[in-house]
Amino acid sequence: MFDMNKLNVLFYTVCGGKFGMGHFIRCLALALKGNNFIEGFFYLRKSGGSRKKLAGGRIPLPNNSRYINEIDDLEDVNLVVSDVRNTSPKEMRKLTKIAPVISFDDWGAGIDYAHVTIYPLPTLREISGNLFGLEYLILNPAVTATSPLSIKDKKGVLVCFGGSDPYNLSPVVARALNQIGIRPLVVAGPFSEINKDEFDGQLVRDFSILPELLNKSRLVITSFGITLFEAMYLQTPVILFNNTAYHNKLAEKFDVISLGYRNRKIIPKLPKLLERTIGGEDVLIERAEMNKKLIDGKAAERILELMKETAFSGRRRCLFNHQKYYSVKRGTKNTLFRCRKCGDLFNFLFDSEGDNYDSPSYFLSNYRAQYGKTYIADRENIERMAGLRLERIENILGRHGKLLDVGSALGFLVKVARDRGWDAEGVEISAYAVEWSRRRLGINVHRGSFFDVELDKDGYDVITFFYVLEHFKELDRVIEKVKSVLKSGGILAIAMPNRGGISFRFNRRDYLRDHPNDHYIDTTHRNLRKYLRNYGFGKFYTISTGIHPERFFSILRLNKLGLNEKRELLYRIYCTAAKKLNLGDTFELYAVKN
Numbered sequence: 236m237f238d239m240n241k242l243n244v245l246f247y248t249v250c251g252g253k254f255g256m257g258h259f260i261r262c263l264a265l266a267l268k269g270n271n272f273i274e275g276f277f278y279l280r281k282s283g284g285s286r287k288k289l290a291g292g293r294i295p296l297p298n299n300s301r302y303i304n305e306i307d308d309l310e311d312v313n314l315v316v317s318d319v320r321n322t323s324p325k326e327m328r329k330l331t332k333i334a335p336v337i338s339f340d341d342w343g344a345g346i347d348y349a350h351v352t353i354y355p356l357p358t359l360r361e362i363s364g365n366l367f368g369l370e371y372l373i374l375n376p377a378v379t380a381t382s383p384l385s386i387k388d389k390k391g392v393l394v395c396f397g398g399s400d401p402y403n404l405s406p407v408v409a410r411a412l413n414q415i416g417i418r419p420l421v422v423a424g425p426f427s428e429i430n431k432d433e434f435d436g437q438l439v440r441d442f443s444i445l446p447e448l449l450n451k452s453r454l455v456i457t458s459f460g461i462t463l464f465e466a467m468y469l470q471t472p473v474i475l476f477n478n479t480a481y482h483n484k485l486a487e488k489f490d491v492i493s494l495g496y497r498n499r500k501i502i503p504k505l506p507k508l509l510e511r512t513i514g515g516e517d518v519l520i521e522r523a524e525m526n527k528k529l530i531d532g533k534a535a536e537r538i539l540e541l542m543k544e545t546a547f548s549g550r551r552r553c554l555f556n557h558q559k560y561y562s563v564k565r566g567t568k569n570t571l572f573r574c575r576k577c578g579d580l581f582n583f584l585f586d587s588e589g590d591n592y593d594s595p596s597y598f599l600s601n602y603r604a605q606y607g608k609t610y611i612a613d614r615e616n617i618e619r620m621a622g623l624r625l626e627r628i629e630n631i632l633g634r635h636g637k638l639l640d641v642g643s644a645l646g647f648l649v650k651v652a653r654d655r656g657w658d659a660e661g662v663e664i665s666a667y668a669v670e671w672s673r674r675r676l677g678i679n680v681h682r683g684s685f686f687d688v689e690l691d692k693d694g695y696d697v698i699t700f701f702y703v704l705e706h707f708k709e710l711d712r713v714i715e716k717v718k719s720v721l722k723s724g725g726i727l728a729i730a731m732p733n734r735g736g737i738s739f740r741f742n743r744r745d746y747l748r749d750h751p752n753d754h755y756i757d758t759t760h761r762n763l764r765k766y767l768r769n770y771g772f773g774k775f776y777t778i779s780t781g782i783h784p785e786r787f788f789s790i791l792r793l794n795k796l797g798l799n800e801k802r803e804l805l806y807r808i809y810c811t812a813a814k815k816l817n818l819g820d821t822f823e824l825y826a827v828k829n
């Protein structure tokens with residue numbers, strides 16, 4: 236994967252007040268776990284004055300990390316980890332200007348601008364995020380460093396409702412246990428109101444030994460929250476008694492036995508409920524075994540890997556480097572953004588294994604999944620299209636010459652070009668495709684990426700990128716290289732999806748749903764022309780392609796209006812208009828170098 240030994244990370248978080256300690260602790264766990272390569276800058280957003288207190292060094296940071304008071308003049312930050320629950324748009328946009336941002340459990344309006352969003356805990360509201368689930372839930376490192384005891388070595392009942400026990404459930408539950416003859420061990424945080432003489436049992440106020448106690452207990456009674464997940468990891472049976480109906484609903488998303496939530500009716504019944512539930516211990520043990528599988532304790536490692544990916548992959552801007560953009564689609568490997576200024580889409584892909592063209596499956600199963608047949612079976616169609624495109628090039632150039640097809644795949648276009656009298660060659664990254672085209676078609680193909688292969692300066696009359704350009708993250712580098720190997724007066728020929736086409740305009744939901752993960756840029760011929768002008772291309776020819784009248788008419792539902800008998804005519808009118816208006820779902824652009 237990555238061979239890198241340093242990552243400068245801004246941890247943007249809060250601590251104390253209504254935010255509790257959880258956000259800060261998560262950042263701290265990441266900095267600790269990644270201490271061998273992370274240099275951390277901890278910025279605590281103001282919240283109830285706790286920033287000063289912590290900045291004063293109450294909670295020590297790992298060696299390579301330090302507290303900072305300003306984020307304005309930070310330099311060389313590779314990544315921002317935001318963990319504050321409620322970012323505002325302004326706040327998040329400021330962070331994204333520093334570096335790519337991973338945001339945890341964020342419910343603020345700022346999330347539209349974050350590069351990657353993660354929600355480890357279940358939610359009741361629908362939210363558009365990249366990664367969900369317990370595999371991203373970071374547990375206390377002291378918990379993950381503990382090996383779970385077997386059930387026969389676990390003894391006693393533990394009651395723990397977190398560091399502050401805001402609903403004061405510990406004494407309620409402890410007394411209910413006393414009524415059925417159980418003396419529990421209660422672990423209470425420094426802010427808990429519980430008193431030793433309120434119940435019969437043992438009271439421990441040292442929270443740091445909670446992991447050990449959790450592991451040793453045969454049963455833990457807690458509410459929905461981190462203690463539940465720690466108990467799950469340690470395979471200790473759990474009974475939940477929740478603070479509110481809301482927490483109770485969240486708890487229902489897991490297969491955990493729950494007594495309900497605190498209300499007036501339930502408290503008198505609590506001893507009976509507990510007696511019955513504890514009596515069915517086999518069920519509790521069985522659930523604990525099942526739930527153990529939900530948490531592998533490797534979330535920190537997983538997120539550190541994601542942090543490396545996020546810092547160094549992905550496209551962060553549109554073709555014109557405009558600054559304002561927002562997310563339009565989030566997936567498990569990418570976030571698709573739209574630029575507010577030029578309207579183009581760009582893809583922040585945070586999975587470096589996402590674009591693996593160097594595999595036969597790309598031309599076989601993958602291609603078939605997208606187009607209904609393998610690349611080889613589609614040969615006749617591909618060759619016909621190649622012929623049409625070459626004819627257009629010949630019309631503009633007025634002659635044959637030396638042609639380079641970038642991303643030449645199995646070499647069908649190079650072969651057709653050669654047969655028409657071109658001195659044609661290809662560039663292809665897939666060893667399988669290079670081998671196939673050399674052996675079966677006897678054509679000349681450079682193996683490697685367009686960046687790496689050595690090409691003669693001013694050596695080509697034509698360079699073609701047919702459905703290839705959108706696969707490059709660093710388009711600037713591509714066009715620079717094209718410029719250096721293309722002769723003056725030569726043609727850069729491009730075919731690609733059209734962001735200005737009918738599907739994007741009128742059927743955006745499906746367009747975004749079907750958007751391939753490995754396309755970095757979705758643009759229009761107009762924007763592309765403007766962009767290429769900056770690189771010394773002066774004359775352009777555009778053709779709108781991918782015109783599917785049936786898509787248009789199904790959007791308008793004209794078929795239902797009884798116009799079926801006139802369909803031929805309508806389709807023909809539509810095709811003419813769509814061509815003129817560039818409404819096709821793809822376009823071809825032929826750009827002449829000055």
Ligand SMILES: [Zn+2]
Nearest residue numbers: 553557574577
């Ligand atoms: Zn833009």
